[in-house]
Amino acid sequence: MLYKLVVFLHVIFVFGYLLAHGVSAAVAFALKKERDVQRIRALLDLSAASYPVMFMTLYAFITFGIIAGFQLNWWKFGWIWVSIVLLILIVSLMMAF
Secondary structure, eight states: OHHHHHHHHHHHHHHHHHHHHHHHHHHHHHHHHOOOHHHHHHHHHHHHHHHHHHHHHHHHHHHHHHHHHHHTTGGGSHHHHHHHHHHHHHHHHHHHO
């Protein structure tokens, strides 16, 4: 039962991360068309306000994913290592850009 709760929280925090990250993506698309300085500032403030939520949910879904990995000893399978490598690669590339 505890494993199902941990996996549920992992998935919920993944969706939360995607929603918070989507705010920044939507702002990026909206900035291309915007010419009013006040609206640009408001959009950038909105994007900046989503960062704490984005990072909190990122840390939470990583934490719950690692906990779930230990609960059923998934570490002997290759898919969990591939997912960790992909996560590190994607986060690193996003930080670089």
